[in-house]
Amino acid sequence: MSETLEKKFGFTINPSRLINYDTSDRKVREYVTLREPSFRLCFACGGCTAACTAGQHTSFNLRRMNNLIRRGEIAPLLEEVTRCMLCGKCLLVCPRGVNTRNVVAVAAEAIRKLERNEL
Amino acid sequence: MKTNSKHVVVAGGGVAGMEAAGALAELGHTVSLVEKEQNPGGHLLQWHALFPDHRPANEVKYYLNKRIENENITIFTGIGVEKIRHHGNEVTVTLTDGTAINADAAIIATGFDLFDARRKEEYGYGIYDNVITSAELEDMFTAGKVTTADGRAPARVGLIHCVGSRDEKVNNNHCSKVCCVTAVKQAIEIRKQLPESEVFCFYMDMRMYGPYYEELYRESQEVYNVNFIRGKVSEASVNINNRLVIKVEDTLAGRPLKMELDLMVLMVGMEMSQSGTRLAEASGLKRGINRFFETGDHHFGNNLSDLRGVFYAGTCTAPMNITDTISHARAAVAETVRYLNGR
Numbered sequence: 001m002s003e004t005l006e007k008k009f010g011f012t013i014n015p016s017r018l019i020n021y022d023t024s025d026r027k028v029r030e031y032v033t034l035r036e037p038s039f040r041l042c043f044a045c046g047g048c049t050a051a052c053t054a055g056q057h058t059s060f061n062l063r064r065m066n067n068l069i070r071r072g073e074i075a076p077l078l079e080e081v082t083r084c085m086l087c088g089k090c091l092l093v094c095p096r097g098v099n100t101r102n103v104v105a106v107a108a109e110a111i112r113k114l115e116r117n118e119l
Numbered sequence: 120m121k122t123n124s125k126h127v128v129v130a131g132g133g134v135a136g137m138e139a140a141g142a143l144a145e146l147g148h149t150v151s152l153v154e155k156e157q158n159p160g161g162h163l164l165q166w167h168a169l170f171p172d173h174r175p176a177n178e179v180k181y182y183l184n185k186r187i188e189n190e191n192i193t194i195f196t197g198i199g200v201e202k203i204r205h206h207g208n209e210v211t212v213t214l215t216d217g218t219a220i221n222a223d224a225a226i227i228a229t230g231f232d233l234f235d236a237r238r239k240e241e242y243g244y245g246i247y248d249n250v251i252t253s254a255e256l257e258d259m260f261t262a263g264k265v266t267t268a269d270g271r272a273p274a275r276v277g278l279i280h281c282v283g284s285r286d287e288k289v290n291n292n293h294c295s296k297v298c299c300v301t302a303v304k305q306a307i308e309i310r311k312q313l314p315e316s317e318v319f320c321f322y323m324d325m326r327m328y329g330p331y332y333e334e335l336y337r338e339s340q341e342v343y344n345v346n347f348i349r350g351k352v353s354e355a356s357v358n359i360n361n362r363l364v365i366k367v368e369d370t371l372a373g374r375p376l377k378m379e380l381d382l383m384v385l386m387v388g389m390e391m392s393q394s395g396t397r398l399a400e401a402s403g404l405k406r407g408i409n410r411f412f413e414t415g416d417h418h419f420g421n422n423l424s425d426l427r428g429v430f431y432a433g434t435c436t437a438p439m440n441i442t443d444t445i446s447h448a449r450a451a452v453a454e455t456v457r458y459l460n461g462r
Contacts, residue, residue, distance in 0.1 A: 019369055021378040033344075040340045043325075044349070044371045067371045070346070096337070 024072030027119045031110040032069060032103060039103050041096040042066045048090035048100050058083045062090055062100060069107060074114060081108045124148055124191075125223040125459045128212040130200035130398065133161020134183065134441055135433025136228035138448035141186030143226075146456060150192045151220055153212075155199040155394055159187065161230055167260035169441065170297075170304040171331040179441060199394050202401040203227070205426045208462055224455050227404075227412065227424065228432040228448065229395035234283025234291070234387040241354040242279065242385055249363055250355065250383045253278075253298070256305055265312055265382070272313055273381035277365060278302045279352050280322040284388030293409040295388030295438040299325055300332045302386050303339050310343040319346045319378070321367055329440060348376065355383060389438040402426065412436050422451040430455050 006012045032039050048062040049055050055062070060083035068077055081104065090100040113119040124147050129140045132154025140152040158164065160183065166176040187194065199215040203225050212220045236244035236252050244250045248268035251259075259265045267273050280302055284295040299322065306318045325347070327333040339345040350367040358364050363380040391410040399406050405425050407413040412435050415423030422430045432451035433444040 017374050019372060019374050019376040021376060037341075040344060041337065043336075043340070043347070064372065067369070071369060071372060071376070073372070073374075 019071050019073055021071065025074065025114075026070075026072035028074050028107060028110040028114060029069050029072060031113075031119060032106050035106045036099055036102045038096075038098045039066070039069075041098050043096060045095060047093040047095060048098075051089045051093045052084075053087060053089065054083045054085055060084055062104065065107065066103065074111060077107070078111060078115070081111055084108075126151070126221075127455060127459075128153065128200075128203075128210070128220050128222045128225045129228055129432075130203070130212065130225060131161070131228035131230055131394075131433075131435070132156075132159030132187075132194070132196070133228060133230045133433065134163055134179075134444045135230065135435075135448040135451075136161075136226070137183040137187050138445045139226045139228055139432045139452050140192050141183070141189065142449055142452040143455070144187075144189035144191035146452070148191065148456075148459075150189075151195065151212075151222065152187060152192055153195045153198055153200050153214060155197070155215075157197050159183075159194065159196065162233070162254075163441070165254055165257055167257045168304070168308065170300045171329065171335045173304065173308070200227075200229070200398055202398065203404075203426065203429055204402065205428050208428075210426075210428045223459055224428040224430070226430045226432050226448075226451050226455060227395070227398065227435055228451075229392050229398060229435045231389035231411075231434040231438065232392045234289070234295075234390055236282055236385045236387050238289050239282055239286075239385070242282065242352070242383070243355045243357075243363075244385055247355065247357055247363060247383075249273075249381060250385065252282075252385050252387045253301055253305060254387065256309075256384050260305075260308055260312075265309055267381050271381070273316060275317045275319070275378075275380050276306075276309055276313075276382045276384065277319045277321060277352075277363075277378070277380040278306055278384045278386060280320060280386050281351065282385040282387050283390065285323065291388065291390065291409070293438065294326060296326065296328065297438060297440050298386040298388055300327060300329065300335065300440075302384075303327075303332075303336050303345070305384065306345040307335070307339050307343045310339075310345060317346065318343075319348055319380075321348050321350060321352050321365075323349070323351055329442070350376070355380075389434060392435065395435045402429075404429075409437070422447065422454045428458060430458075 046063045054060040084104045088101045126149045140150045202213040369376040405413040432448040
């Protein structure tokens with residue numbers, strides 16, 4: 001829409017960057033928390049992301065992904081979640097003992113279900 | 120009275136003052152314990168349970184009340200301490216009713232005041248019914264019921280850290296130390312009482328500095344599913360459904376966030392007490408940039424004042440928890456006794 005606006009009228013509208021917790025969808029969060037309860041324990045230190053090979057070459061960021069799942073902001077994750085190679089280096093680093101690899105696997109599963117309207 | 124028994128005035132009958140008075144009396148000294156309220160106990164009187172183990176505050180109150188049950192202690196209540204003067208080998212403590220007590224030494228334990236949340240007007244305390252302080256939440260725990268102003272069980276509760284602390288806008292750059300762990304403790308208690316509720320802590324840093332605090336933080340996430348959002352709430356308002364709406368940046372997502380709440384709890388910090396401020400001004404006692412009493416040395420003279428024979432105990436020198444307050448009061452007694460023996 002914004003391209004059409006620019007062509008026709010010479011201006012665009014930026015989409016809101018606001019996270020509205022009352023309208024966001026936290027089904028993925030519930031799905032992940034239920035199947036991998038250690039997900040709750042993340043305190044966003046970023047150790048996983050620092051260790052992550054995928055994150056050195058792509059925008060994959062497990063720390064950010066955990067946060068966005070918690071806030072119900074799934075759209076930015078649709079592509080991102082496929083970039084993890086499930087190597088599990090993040091598991092070795094996590095100071096809270098989060099089963100990080102399984103978080104990614106379960107989150108990917110949830111996101112696929114969400115896309116198919118199965119969640 | 121034994122021949123080596125001395126007379127010490129303890130100004131303030133909170134945790135520090137009661138412990139100091141009890142410890143001095145146990146050593147055989149005569150103590151005048153002066154408390155401005157009708158009962159000793161200080162802020163502890165308002166607390167329901169304590170971090171990090173949810174211990175009933177009554178247990179510590181009971182300990183302290185036993186501590187001052189000693190024939191060597193005379194308790195004055197409903198009277199403040201106005202001024203302390205040192206002359207020769209004596210101190211003279213003037214009370215607010217004009218009485219002057221001559222003694223060998225004095226311990227100042229005038230404690231702290233809770234930050235007046237109305238000064239952070241943007242949070243709407245005193246304006247919106249469902250904005251309360253952490254101290255008022257303790258009253259609700261004591262009453263056994265956490266509710267909104269109209270008596271409903273809140274579906275979503277937000278605890279706002281650093282209200283009146285780490286905030287130049289209210290002239291407090293200091294950290295009040297205990298609010299983070301208090302928030303975690305209270306978040307758990309809300310979840311225990313209202314298992315259907317969602318609880319959020321809005322923090323700038325989680326300062327879990329004491330033993331078992333970090334473990335409590337972990338437990339709050341693991342067992343009680345308490346949510347933590349890093350960011351300082353900028354303002355609260357009320358929407359058409361009479362629900363609170365807060366604005367905050369989720370700094371870990373790097374995006375602004377908006378959320379409705381049914382109950383908002385302000386984790387009010389500690390400030391130098393007004394009574395302590397008056398005492399400092401009348402007695403010429405130095406205060407630090409945080410406005411608490413300035414001690415002789417931050418490392419090894421943390422109970423010393425700039426008046427001979429006058430010592431500090433507890434939160435009149437800086438925010439501290441009950442454990443540290445009791446230790447600090449005992450240290451003040453050790454310093455006082457060393458002074459009395461060495462005169």
